[in-house]
Amino acid sequence: MKFLSLVQNEIMKITSKKSTWIFYIFLLLLSLFVGLPIKLWIPGFSDGHNYISFAGTVFLVCSLFVTLFALVLGAQTVTEEYKDGTIKQLLIRPASRTAILLSKYIACIIMVLIAYAVLFLSSVAVGAALFGMAELPNEHFIVLSSSYWYSLPDMLFMFTLAFFIATVFRSSALAITVAIVMNLAGSAFAALQYNWARYLIFNNTNWKIYDPDPLINQGTPPPFPGMTLGFSLTIYVLHLVILLGVTILVFRKRDVA
Numbered sequence: 507m508k509f510l511s512l513v514q515n516e517i518m519k520i521t522s523k524k525s526t527w528i529f530y531i532f533l534l535l536l537s538l539f540v541g542l543p544i545k546l547w548i549p550g551f552s553d554g555h556n557y558i559s560f561a562g563t564v565f566l567v568c569s570l571f572v573t574l575f576a577l578v579l580g581a582q583t584v585t586e587e588y589k590d591g592t593i594k595q596l597l598i599r600p601a602s603r604t605a606i607l608l609s610k611y612i613a614c615i616i617m618v619l620i621a622y623a624v625l626f627l628s629s630v631a632v633g634a635a636l637f638g639m640a641e642l643p644n645e646h647f648i649v650l651s652s653s654y655w656y657s658l659p660d661m662l663f664m665f666t667l668a669f670f671i672a673t674v675f676r677s678s679a680l681a682i683t684v685a686i687v688m689n690l691a692g693s694a695f696a697a698l699q700y701n702w703a704r705y706l707i708f709n710n711t712n713w714k715i716y717d718p719d720p721l722i723n724q725g726t727p728p729p730f731p732g733m734t735l736g737f738s739l740t741i742y743v744l745h746l747v748i749l750l751g752v753t754i755l756v757f758r759k760r761d762v763a
Contacts, residue, residue: 509605516613520579526617529575533624536571537564537632545636557633558646564629565653572621573661573689579614580668581681584757588676603758611669611750618665622654645721652722656714659742663707664689670749674756704730707745710738 520526541560584607587593596606664685672681692708703709709729716735717723728734 508601509609512601512605512609513613513616516583516610517616520583520613520617529571530621530624533568533571533621534628536568536625537561537629540564540567541632541636555637556640556642556646557630557637558642558650560633560637561626561629562650562653564633565625565650565657568625568629569657572618572625573664574686575621576614576618576661576665577668577682577685578678579617580665581672581678581685583610583614583669584673585676585678585681604754607673607754607757611666614665614669615662618661622658626654648719649721652714652717652719656712656717656722659713660689660692660711663711663742663745666746666749670753673753701730704733704737705741707742709733710741713738 540563544560544563587596597603599606601609667688668681668685670681671684672678675681692711695703695706695708698706710733712726713735715723715726715728716738
């Protein structure tokens with residue numbers, strides 16, 4: 507219960523900022539900004555498309571904003587405590603430093619998941635308003651929901667990386683920059699054909715290739731022969747554990763003057 511109170515407190519800190527609400531409002535309006543030009547300037551889009559395919563288009567175009575939101579949260583949640591001088595008041599609480607740090611980590615993830623939900627619901631609602639609510643096969647919903655689900659591993663790792671850098675080096679600018687660069691360079695690292703490259707995180711975040719549904723995996727093979735979902739999950743969890751472990755260790759040992 508103490509840990510849940512810490513998480514709740516961190517969520518309250520995030521939601522008390524105007525920038526958080528501005529971003530959520532921006533997400534709500536984003537689907538409208540994408541949908542209206544399509545409806546007005548591309549009249550043929552309605553032929554062969556529906557509100558679910560529109561929502562998928564919105565996700566492809568706009569999911570980057572949610573990723574950037576996650577990186578900013580991960581980079582600022584600890585560094586702002588040092589910047590504002592509130593880190594001392596935070597650490598004099600009876601909770602351990604590990605619990606305090608993990609509560610920030612969990613709270614940020616919850617806020618990012620809410621952002622995904624806002625984008626999902628707003629894109630479906632705008633799509634239904636602009637392109638109608640025709641009855642569709644279940645496959646359409648499965649493909650749309652999978653696009654959200656399978657984007658989470660990559661987003662979570664980048665968020666954890668930004669959280670790690672910001673906590674260790676106490677620089678939000680460095681954390682955001684490195685995370686963005688790594689995100690952009692990920693495809694280049696994933697293209698390496700050396701056998702050791704199978705252990706790189708960038709080759710183990712695309713889990714949809716292991717989905718048995720051909721509409722989701724689109725016939726894409728694993729980066730290397732013999733790779734399985736279990737292998738990718740193991741490598742992924744190891745990377746997260748290492749990053750979080752070092753982050754907690756540094757935060758626990760650091761003196762706060």
